[in-house]
Each structure stands twice: as structure tokens, then as C-alpha cells.
Amino acid sequence: MLTKRKLVTVLSILLTITLALAACSAPENAQVNTNDQENGTVNLYTDRHYDTDQMLYDLFTSETGIKVNVVKGKSDELIERLEREGDATQADVLITADAGRLYKAMEKELLQPVDSQILTNNIPQNLRDENNNWFGLTVRARVLVYSEAKTNESELSSYEDLTDSKWKGKLLVRSSSNIYNQSLLASMIAINGEEKAREWAKGIVENFAREPKGNDRDQATAVVSGEGDIAIMNTYYIGKMLSSSNPEEVKVAQNISVFFPNQETTGTHINVSGIGLTKSAQNSQNAIKLMEFLASEEAQEIFAEANFEYPVHPDVQPAELLKSWGEFKTQDINLSLLGKYNKKATEIANEVGWK
Ligand code: FE
16 A cells, blocks of 8 residues: 555656656756756665665655666675775765675775764664664564474574474575575674584584575475475565565465564574765765665655565554564674674685585
8 A cells, every 4th residue: 555655656756847847948957957967866886686676766866856877786796896996986875785795895995974864863773884884774584484384383493493403404594605694694603602603504504404595585485395394584585475476476475484583582683785875976965865865764664565674764664564473572783793704604604514
């Protein structure tokens, strides 16, 4: 319902702009645009792969007149590109679907702090860099999913419990080359220390139902087809599968249940998609406007409804599906630590043979 309302808003804004442009004399408009370059564009590098994002950029353009140029790529490639381009980069902002990568970009001095009341008011402290070099925009939880036909909820408790021998040959999780798992392991290092994190990763590998393959959705599919009992996956994929145009995906999502691990202990692992202003941004005013827009209630509602992500904005409600899973306790760490321990996490994963 909310999505429809937004669509109507977008359409009415577009119509207003079209009518306004038609009423104006063309030469005057052309002059304004060519004389004020800063007014025109913002360039972003993003590793996010969700359709909602373009919808948000279009809405931003319709509200501000600022055009958004999007370059998509893998986060590490985009960070390398920013490094290589140096001061000559076209990119004004970097968006990644992982706090660890934003931390990495910050460490390489590719970002600069933004002093914005809107951003600090709208985004809780643990979901942004302490010096405001990057800001979380959406939250995702890395949860356990299972089939009620096979597993009783009472058997589930924590990430640590997944290393118990009762789960031997029953655990489904994608490759450790994936950033979501690197950050999960980094959070285990931050909370339990390196030694315990190594033991944990080793125990996870020992309980694999199969060699890691596919993405998060494929792990859920393998639970339903009976290849394993428990899958580790990000929350929004469940919403996306339920609303998928592919009936197979809908069926899988309808046959799995969500479990938030570590509710009695250290909380469920969360991560953010976030944004940072590049050090050499040429359109920094426009970039900050975009950052503030994405943290606004309006944009946060769209992230929540259309992409099934938890909003960072405390006043915005998650989608009904996410609400139906209930509130949950999250890991109580600053997400910068996911970046700080990324290298160690990757080393450990290689050591224990988590492919
Ligand atoms: Fe994803």
C-alpha cells in the first residue's frame, strides 16, 4: 500500500515538473543549467544490486532536479577504482552493502567526514562511523532459516550452537569469499576473540551439508529440498523471495521459518548498507543532499517496504513481514569492527577450509 502511495507521489511530482518545464521558456532554463554545474549532478559508485535503489534516485531527482549518475560494481573493485583515480575521480559518493567495506575505504583515506545534523539525528550512533566518514542506511540481519517439517524451533539457539555435532552434515551456508560471511566471522572475532572465532569457523565447516555454493537464496532452497536442515541467510532475501515473480522462490520462502540466533546471549549479527562522501567529491553539496535524502523518513520507508530491509531511522517501521518476525536483540558492537577484523576473518576462513 505504501509502495503504491509512493508511486503516486513520484508520478505526480514528475507530472508537476513536466508541466512546469513546459510553462517556462526554454532558453532561460538552459542558461541556468549550463552556468551552474554543481546544481546538475551527483555521481555514485555502488555495489548494491537491488531495483529499489534506482527508484529512490529517480525520486531524489524529481524532488531536487539533481541528476544521479550510477556506476555499479563489486565493492572491492569500486574501492580499487577510487584509489586508482585519486583526485581525478568522478565519484562523489560510495555505497556498499557492508559496513566493513566502507571502513576499508575510510582506512585508505578515500572518504571524508560529513557534518550533518540530519544524518546524525536520523542514524543511530552504532550504525555510522564515529567520525562521520560513513553512515548506515539500511539494516539487515543474518539469521537462521529452517523447515518446521524437519526441525523444531526449540533445537535452535545460537551461532555457536551450530558447531554442535548434532548438526553434522546439516548446515547450509554460502562461500566465505562472500562479504556477508566475512562480516559474520569478523563479528565473532570482535565479540568472542580470535581463538574462539577460529574454533567456531572450524566447527561450522565440519557441519557443512555440502561444499558452499550459490547465494543466500540457494541455501534456503536447499533447506526445502532437504539437502540440509539449517541455512544462514540475510533477512531481506526472504521478503524478496515471497514477492518474487518466480513461483519456485515463493514456494521455498513459504516453507521456511526464521530464527534470530543469540537472543539469550550476544544478539543476532546485523550489517548495514551505507554511504560515504568521497575525499575528492566534485559535487559535495549535491552528494550531501543525496545522503540526507536517503536517510529521510520518506526514503527509509521505501527501503523498508520495497526491499524488506530494516530502516536505520528510528521512527520508520519495518515492513509487515519483518514485523511479523518480532523484535530482536542485535549484536552490540560498532559496525566499524566488521572492517577492522575483515582481514583476520578471511585468514581464519582460509585456514579452516571454509571455501
Ligand atoms: Fe544482498
